[in-house]
Structures are given as C-alpha cells and as structure tokens.
Amino acid sequence: MTKPTAAVTAVQGYVPERILSNLDLEKMVDTNDEWIVSRTGIKERRIAAKGEALSDFGIKIVEGICKKRGISPLEIDMIIVGSITSDYRFPSAANIICDKTGCKNAWGFDLGAACSGFLYALDVGRVYIENGTHKKIIVIGADVMSSIINYKDRATCIIFGDGGGGVLLEPNQDGLGVLDTILKSDGSGREFLYQAIGGSAEPVTRENAESDGMYVYQEGKTVFKRAVQNMADVAAEIMDRNKLSSDDVAWLVPHQANLRIIDATANRMGLGKEKVMINIEKFGNTTAGTIPLCLWEWESKLKKGDNIVLASFGGGFTWGAIYLKWAYNAN
Ligand SMILES: CC(C)(COP(=O)(O)OP(=O)(O)OC[C@H]1O[C@@H](n2cnc3c(N)ncnc32)[C@H](O)[C@@H]1OP(=O)(O)O)[C@@H](O)C(=O)NCCC(=O)NCCS
Numbered sequence: 612m613t614k615p616t617a618a619v620t621a622v623q624g625y626v627p628e629r630i631l632s633n634l635d636l637e638k639m640v641d642t643n644d645e646w647i648v649s650r651t652g653i654k655e656r657r658i659a660a661k662g663e664a665l666s667d668f669g670i671k672i673v674e675g676i677c678k679k680r681g682i683s684p685l686e687i688d689m690i691i692v693g694s695i696t697s698d699y700r701f702p703s704a705a706n707i708i709c710d711k712t713g714c715k716n717a718w719g720f721d722l723g724a725a726c727s728g729f730l731y732a733l734d735v736g737r738v739y740i741e742n743g744t745h746k747k748i749i750v751i752g753a754d755v756m757s758s759i760i761n762y763k764d765r766a767t768c769i770i771f772g773d774g775g776g777g778v779l780l781e782p783n784q785d786g787l788g789v790l791d792t793i794l795k796s797d798g799s800g801r802e803f804l805y806q807a808i809g810g811s812a813e814p815v816t817r818e819n820a821e822s823d824g825m826y827v828y829q830e831g832k833t834v835f836k837r838a839v840q841n842m843a844d845v846a847a848e849i850m851d852r853n854k855l856s857s858d859d860v861a862w863l864v865p866h867q868a869n870l871r872i873i874d875a876t877a878n879r880m881g882l883g884k885e886k887v888m889i890n891i892e893k894f895g896n897t898t899a900g901t902i903p904l905c906l907w908e909w910e911s912k913l914k915k916g917d918n919i920v921l922a923s924f925g926g927g928f929t930w931g932a933i934y935l936k937w938a939y940n941a942n
Contacts, residue, residue: 617740617748617780618788618938623675624776624907625668625753626657626894631772640765647769648892652870656772656895658757664698668753669708672777676749677712680779684712688745690719691736693728693752693899694775695806695926696759697721708751717749725804726866726925728752728899730794730933733921736780737789743782751777752899759806761826770868771827772895776903787915787938793849793931800837800928803830838872838924843879846922849932850880857881861917861937862909866924867891867901876922898925913937 632655633644647653659668669692677684690705697704705719724731729752739745753775762768780788807824809815815825842865850860863882865873870891877887888905897904902921906913913919917937924930 613784614741615743615782615784616786616788616790617737618783619778619935620781620938621676621680621779622776622903622906622910623672623679624774624904625671625675626774626904627659627663629658629660630655631658633769636769639762640768642765642769650869651770652889652891653769653895654892657774659755659773663755665692665694665696665753665755666698666704666707666711668755668775669704669751669777670711672751672753672775673708673712673714673749676777676779682747684714685716687714687717687747687749689736689739689748690714690717691732691748691750692719692721693724693732693750694721694754695723695725695728695898696755724899724925724929725927726868726896726898726901727794727923727927727929727931729902730792730921730923730931731929733778733789733933734792734794737792740780740782746782748780749777750780751775752903753777754898754900756827756896756898759827761823764823764826766831767827767829770896772897774894774897774904775900776907778903778906783938787936789933789935791849791853791934793845793852795841795845795930797928800926803833804828804926835869835872837928838868839875841928841930842866842872842922842924843876845930845932846876846920847879849920849934853934855918855934859918860886860920862913862919863887864902864905864919864921866922867894867905868896868924872924880920910941913941915940
C-alpha cells in the first residue's frame, strides 16, 4: 500500500455569541467605524463570555466534528491545538479538551505560532497520518484574544476577536488532502508583535500586573509590510512548486488580519475575489482561528478535488502556505 495522504474529512467552527461592533469601540477608544473599515475591512468581532476559555471553544469544535462525521470520541487518536491563549500555562488545552469530550484514547498538545498556529498544527497532524501511526487527528486553531487585548489601546483592540475551528484528518489513498506545505519563521520579528509579561522572560508580579505589558503590543506598520510581502511570496511559491496556475486554484483561504493584506496575496496569485474566502468583516482577526473558521463557513461550497491554498502570516514572525486537495462534498 502506498503512503497515505492526510485528508480533511470534517470541519467545525465556533464563535461566541457576543458581538463587539466598531460602534461599540467608538465608545471605548478614539476611533471610528469608517477608519476601521477602510484600514482593515473589519466591522465587528466576537468576544468570549465571562469564564469561557479556549478549551470551551475546543470542546464545541470536537463535539461538532464527531457528530458530523458520525464517530465516537473514543476513535480520536490525537488533538493538536494551535493557539496562544490556552486556558493555563499548563496543563494544555488539548489535555482538558480530551478529558471533557471523552476522547480517552487521544493524546495531544498545544502549539503556539500566533496567526500561523493552525497551519503549523495542520502540518504536524499531517505527518502523524502519513507515517501511519494515527488514523484520526483533530487539528484545532482557535484563540480567545479578548483575554490578552487592552481595550484602551486602539492600535490592537480594533483588530482582534475570539473564535476558531478545527478539522478532522484521516488517511486517504486517492491523493486527496494535504499535498504540500511551506512553513517559515523569523524570530527577529518578535519585538513588533508580542505580549511582554506573563512568560518566563517577565513573569507576572504584584508590581507589573497592571501595566500595559500584560497585553498584546503591535507595531502595525512593520507587521503590515512584512505580512503583505511574506504571505504573498509564500502563496506564490507554493503555486510555483506545484505547477498550479491561477485557474487551477479553486480557493485561497488567507489568514484574516487585514483586507489589504488579503487583497495583495490574491492579486499576486492572480485570483479574483470570487475565489477568496473573506469573513474578516464579521470576526476580525481571531489569530489561529481565522483559517478553520473560513473553511467551516465555506464548507458547503467546497467540492471534492478542489485545489485549495491556505496562507498565513503572524507574530514571531511566523508564516506559511499549505496546498490541500479537498476530499469530500458536504451533504
Ligand atoms: C494596524 C493597522 C490597521 C494600522 O493601519 P495603518 O494604515 O498602518 O495606520 P497607522 O498606524 O499608520 O495610522 C494612520 C493614522 O491613523 C491613526 N490611527 C491609528 N489607529 C487608529 C484607530 N484605531 N482609529 C482611528 N485612527 C487611528 C494614527 O494615529 C495615524 O494618524 P496620523 O496620520 O494623524 O498620524 C495596520 O498597520 C495593520 O493592519 N497592520 C498589520 C496588522 C496585522 O496584520 N496584525 C496581525 C498580524 S497576524
């Protein structure tokens, strides 16, 4: 038997109910709807309920996937959670999700790569399917960004939101699934987008607990320039490497950070708007959550055999692209 590919066989998303609109933000910081829409494309974002943690998102995602695919949680071998907002430093959200969903035969871990968290996690899951040791892996990308955002900082609070999604990976013998991945990182970008306090470099103390370092810091202009360049480059690179023309690509699933970054990537790939998944206006930037949230929203339009390019750029810096052949037609 030839080596299997890792096919996506189910997808599930989750966003919390509460909506934080641009008009709400106008009352909180010096900003306005027109500026936010024209600079980012975002109209509103979702915010977790009080006490709702990352694992609560993950539980809904895992339960949804098992139900859709008609499988028992006991069949899941592994859960990988791409996120930078896990419930605790430890144990991992994956650990909690396995317990609370009854995935008693699964092991797993959290993986932090900021906005590229889902792509990194998908690639790790792919390897475990291809090597034949695991048959059913759930890969989640989700973030509760509201837990680390300063709602007095207009440079960041207008951009980020809460939500995410996940996919089930299973072995496929027909050449469907993840066919190529290019993942990159450049740690010299760490000073432009990061959270200073809360890790081992600068643990929380009584003295710093109320400082701005507790929240996400972003130098938007530098991040923007690098994102436009790198996300477009890596998307073009994966097309070249797989000899994909713009006609061959059915869908681009870009990380939703800024509509202008998405447009630049689509232009570079020669794709019209009709082939680009965009829901940034509703959900903002959910960090590791954006790409699986798009797949979930577009699932009914995806056809078996569609060539799909996933592309991301985020804090670190981390970025990458994945070429995926879709494996099923939704009912
Ligand atoms: C954050 C971002 C939207 C800011 O857009 P920008 O065009 O770079 O805006 P600037 O920071 O240059 O600010 C332009 C002007 O708007 C003002 N401004 C900044 N934030 C504002 C806000 N929220 N509301 C209103 N005005 C704002 C600035 O003060 C500045 O005013 P000035 O020209 O009078 O000095 C943009 O840089 C961006 O999207 N960066 C990348 C974000 C990203 O992708 N992050 C995640 C990576 S995964």
